[in-house]
Amino acid sequence: xxxxxxxxxxxxxxxxxxxxxxxxxxxxxxxxxxxxxxxxxxxxxxxxxxxxxxxxxxxxxxxxxxxxxxxxxxxxxxxxxxxxxxxxxxxxxxxxxxxxxxxxxxxxxxxxxxxxxxxxxxxxxxxxxxxxxxxxxxxxxxxxxxxxxxxxxxxxxxxxxxxxxxxxxxxxxxxxxxxxxxxxxxxxxxxxxxxxxxxxxxxxxxxxxxxxxxxxxxxxxxxxxxxxxxxxxxxxxxxxxxxxxxxxxxxxxxxxxxxxxxxxxxxxxxxxxxxxxxxxxxxxxxxxxxxxxxxxxxxxxxxxxxxxxxxxxxxxxxxxxxxxxxxxxxxxxxxxxxxxxxxxxxxxxxxxxxxxxxxxxxxxxxxxxxxxxxxxxxxxxxxxxxxxxxxxxxxxxxxxxxxxxxxxxxxxxxxxxxxxxxxxxxxxxxxxxxxxxxxxxxxxxxxxxxxxxxxxxxxxxxxx
Numbered sequence: 001x002x003x004x005x006x007x008x009x010x011x012x013x014x015x016x017x018x019x020x021x022x023x024x025x026x027x028x029x030x031x032x033x034x035x036x037x038x039x040x041x042x043x044x045x046x047x048x049x050x051x052x053x054x055x056x057x058x059x060x061x062x063x064x065x066x067x068x069x070x071x072x073x074x075x076x077x078x079x080x081x082x083x084x085x086x087x088x089x090x091x092x093x094x095x096x097x098x099x100x101x102x103x104x105x106x107x108x109x110x111x112x113x114x115x116x117x118x119x120x121x122x123x124x125x126x127x128x129x130x131x132x133x134x135x136x137x138x139x140x141x142x143x144x145x146x147x148x149x150x151x152x153x154x155x156x157x158x159x160x161x162x163x164x165x166x167x168x169x170x171x172x173x174x175x176x177x178x179x180x181x182x183x184x185x186x187x188x189x190x191x192x193x194x195x196x197x198x199x200x201x202x203x204x205x206x207x208x209x210x211x212x213x214x215x216x217x218x219x220x221x222x223x224x225x226x227x228x229x230x231x232x233x234x235x236x237x238x239x240x241x242x243x244x245x246x247x248x249x250x251x252x253x254x255x256x257x258x259x260x261x262x263x264x265x266x267x268x269x270x271x272x273x274x275x276x277x278x279x280x281x282x283x284x285x286x287x288x289x290x291x292x293x294x295x296x297x298x299x300x301x302x303x304x305x306x307x308x309x310x311x312x313x314x315x316x317x318x319x320x321x322x323x324x325x326x327x328x329x330x331x332x333x334x335x336x337x338x339x340x341x342x343x344x345x346x347x348x349x350x351x352x353x354x355x356x357x358x359x360x361x362x363x364x365x366x367x368x369x370x371x372x373x374x375x376x377x378x379x380x381x382x383x384x385x386x387x388x389x390x391x392x393x394x395x396x397x398x399x400x401x402x403x404x405x406x407x408x409x410x411x412x413x414x415x416x417x418x419x420x421x422x423x424x425x426x427x428x429x430x431x432x433x434x435x436x437x438x439x440x441x442x443x444x445x446x447x448x449x450x451x452x453x454x455x456x457x458x459x460x461x462x463x464x
Contacts, residue, residue, distance in 0.1 A: 001044055002080075008052060009059065009073055012434070016411020017062040021054045057414060061434035062442065065408075065416040067221075067251045067386075069277075070432035071285040078342035079285055082335035089121075089333040091310065091323025100324065100337035106344065107292055110256055112269035118296030120327045121336040124289035125250035126168035128275030131291045131302075131328055133159070133172040133215060135273060136244035138302040139295075140214040146302075150177050158206045159215035160184045162194035162229060164222035166248060192227035192380065194218065196237060203241055215244045220265060221252025224418045224427070226363075226386030228252060231267030239270070249276040250289075252384055257281075257353035261360060261384070278340045281356050283347075283433055288336045291328075300326050359385040359430045366428065366440045375448050379420040388418065388425040391451035397424040402454040403447055410450075413443035 008015075028050055058068035087096040104119040122128050137145060141153045150157070157178055161169045163185050173183045184202045189195050203213045216238040218229040231247065238245035247253065247268055253276035255261040256268065268274065272295070278288035293299040304326040312321035325331045344352070367382040370389045380388040393399040401417060404426055408414050418427045428443065 004044075004048060005076070006073060009076075012060050013062075015053070015060065016057075017060040017414040018057040018408055019054065019411055020409060025050050025054065058432070059434075060414075061432055061436065061439045062413040063432060064428040064430055064435070064439075064443065065414045067223075067280050067429045067431055069280045069283045069286075070434055071279075072283050072343065072347075072433075074346045075283070075285040075339040075343050078339040082338040085335060085338075087335045089335055089337070090325040090331040091320070092317050093320035094317075096335050096337065097320060097324060099335075099341050103290075103337050103340055103344070104292075107290065110349075111253075111271075111274060111292060113292060113294055116296050117292060117294050118299040118327055119290060119292045120324060121333070121340070122289045122291055122328060122330075123287045124279070125166075125248060125275045125277050126171065126289075127328075128250075128289050128291035129166075129168050129217070129246070129248055130172040130175055132217075132244075132246045132273040132275055132293070133176045133178070135293055135295075135299050135302045136215045136246065137176060137178070139244055139272075139298055140212065143301045155212045156182070156210075157214045158182050158184060158211045159217065160186055160199055160202060160213070160243075161217040161248075162186050162219060162222070163188050164192050164194075164224055164227060165217060165219050166223045166250065169217050169248065188227075192222055192225050192383070194229045194234065196230060196233045199234070199237060203237075203243075213241060213243055215246060217246045217248050218267075218271075220247060220249040220255065220268065221384055221386075223251070224386075224420060225380040225388055226251065226382075226384035226429075228264055228383060231265060232270070233267070235267045235270040244272045245270065247271040247274045249274055251277075251280060251386075254278075254281040254352070255356055255384065257349055258356040258360075259353065260357050278343070280431055281359070282340070282343065282352060283355065284340050284343050288340050293327075303327055303329065355433045356385075358433075359435070362430045362435060362437065362440060363387050363428075365437060366430070366444070369440065369444055373444065373448065375451060376444070379423060379425045385430045387428045387430070388420050389428075390423065390425055391447060391455070393451065393455045395455070399451060399454045400424050400426055403450045406450040406454070407443070407446055410446065412446045413439065415443065 057063045059070050089096055107119055108117050170180045170183050174180050186199045187195050206213050218231050218234045220228050235245050256265055274292045276290055278284040279286045313319050363382050363385045366387045370376045370378050375392055376389055377392055378389050390400045404417050415426050415428045418425050
């Protein structure tokens with residue numbers, strides 16, 4: 001099994017990025033519960049034949065559909081070790097928790113946070129953003145909100161983020177009980193950053209009608225185009241207004257590892273909380289999200305729940321308090337820290353930074369190639385590692401949607417789509433450390449080839 005998966009990674013470029021699932025293969029996974037044992041070799045053969053070929057393909061260098069990291073053999077092997085250890089990192093006195101605390105120490109150093117800052121591994125930035133909203137809610141209403149609920153405070157809280165922010169910010173408002181309608185979506189400027197003046201006006205308008213602004217979420221690497229909000233300006237506004245300043249850095253926060261990009265993140269060190277994913281630019285296998293909170297005491301007060309069966313001691317296995325379960329909703333937690341620790345230890349921060357810089361250079365290369373190709377056009381500036389473009393056609397939206405489907409089904413490359421200024425765009429997110437210029441060239445050649453085919457078959461709609 002180990003040999004097979006290592007061979008898969010070594011020769012992954014020879015495979016299609018993605019391929020449609022045959023109906024007979026899909027049907028294999030609608031069988032009833034097995035009552036008798038099956039030989040391990042037979043089950044592994046099923047994996048090799050019917051599971052491995054039909055994954056989404058984000059380990060492949062041609063995968064550019066969404067912001068998914070490529071993983072590494074080092075992270076994979078560390079995950080195997082963690083699974084063998086089978087440690088529950090909810091709490092108790094054990095070295096696996098010290099490994100997680102070691103990574104937290106590195107993260108504090110990376111973002112310039114104090115030693116009193118807290119942090120936690122979570123599934124991903126969606127969960128990390130939810131935790132940030134909950135901690136900010138405690139900061140605004142006090143720890144009593146955990147017992148009395150939001151209605152008990154008599155205040156109506158409002159939050160702010162840009163139109164380019166990820167949908168999980170709105171989801172966090174939903175899940176926290178504050179409501180999606182309490183989130184103000186601030187328009188973007190010409191560089192796809194949150195409009196700071198519009199933010200100030202929205203805060204003032206809410207205060208004028210008796211609402212309580214409490215939370216501003218800036219973004220490093222917006223979901224559509226990879227733009228970076230002006231974090232220093234947002235920090236000034238948030239702190240001047242007494243609001244919690246959060247940074248959703250799912251895609252881009254780890255750019256602080258790259259000396260050529262890090263200056264563009266000025267202001268992130270002033271955040272009250274930062275959410276990001278090691279499983280994206282950090283190349284750690286899924287899943288490895290992280291939340292960093294400046295005020296560790298407030299973070300603890302938001303989640304700690306003493307219980308007799310979780311009694312803490314000063315000696316023995318029940319020592320080591322506070323435990324990770326005091327900083328998030330999960331009591332049962334896997335050893336996500338180990339694959340992250342291995343990745344950072346084996347490759348080092350400087351090499352990971354070079355990978356990040358390299359993906360951004362590839363994006364700029366792709367942007368130049370698009371500008372040199374008359375049949376293609378850029379739809380947004382290349383800010384980080386995301387390129388939005390399209391094939392020129394009278395029926396551009398329909399043609400480009402067909403191109404993306406054809407690209408995915410061909411196995412050559414796998415971009416996705418988004419909408420930029422009302423126009424459908426082909427979106428290429430370059431995250432994988434395996435991707436190089438040959439993969440960019442292959443994607444663009446195939447885009448032009450499929451575009452020529454689909455432009456001929458697309459019939460303009462008649463005016464009513």
